[in-house]
Amino acid sequence: MRASLIVPPHVYSSLVMVARDCLPDESCGILAGHHHGRVERIFPVDNIAEQPANQFRIDSRALNQHLPQIRADGLQVIGFFHSHPATPPVPSPHDITGMHDMHALHLIVSLKGSAPRLAAWRIEGARISAVDLILDDCPAPPEAESFWNEAATPAIMVGVALIAIISLIVLSFNLLPPAP
Numbered sequence: 001m002r003a004s005l006i007v008p009p010h011v012y013s014s015l016v017m018v019a020r021d022c023l024p025d026e027s028c029g030i031l032a033g034h035h036h037g038r039v040e041r042i043f044p045v046d047n048i049a050e051q052p053a054n055q056f057r058i059d060s061r062a063l064n065q066h067l068p069q070i071r072a073d074g075l076q077v078i079g080f081f082h083s084h085p086a087t088p089p090v091p092s093p094h095d096i097t098g099m100h101d102m103h104a105l106h107l108i109v110s111l112k113g114s115a116p117r118l119a120a121w122r123i124e125g126a127r128i129s130a131v132d133l134i135l136d137d138c139p140a141p142p143e144a145e146s147f148w149n150e151a152a153t154p155a156i157m158v159g160v161a162l163i164a165i166i167s168l169i170v171l172s173f174n175l176l177p178p179a180p
């Protein structure tokens with residue numbers, strides 16, 4: 001199945017703002033969201049690359065520092081982002097060698113040209129595949145588990161009540177004095 005990444009407007013605005021704030025360097029950070037691919041929050045981290053103007057490197061300590069907050073928000077790490085100040089949103093050779101073992105989605109924000117451009121990629125070894133990017137504000141679908149609970153709880157309660165009523169009727173018949 002082809003992966004997709006859903007970026008709602010508030011996340012899009014944050015990505016572009018962070019990319020512009022970090023100029024002339026590349027910005028980078030964590031995409032936190034839901035397992036089906038909707039980003040809810042970004043966590044910018046310091047770019048510790050030797051040449052941050054055209055490379056990025058996420059500090060793994062920063063990643064660990066943000067994990068408790070991401071979990072507390074009920075989210076998970078679904079990928080990473082970085083910016084390209086002057087090149088298209090396509091992984092550079094340095095990106096590919098730096099990210100090949102992360103097996104996560106990578107979102108690139110390009111500030112080349114008059115309007116920002118975003119593209120998402122999955123990098124596995126030397127294999128790079130484009131990920132569908134959905135710039136949308138559709139609400140997050142309910143998580144499978146909570147949907148099941150909401151739908152199943154009333155049904156279970158009705159079932160238990162029926163069993164209790166039937167048991168009472170059977171019991172009351174048994175308690176009746178035998179017919180003369």
Ligand SMILES: [Zn+2]
Pocket residue numbers: 055056082083084090091092095108
């Ligand atoms: Zn890059």
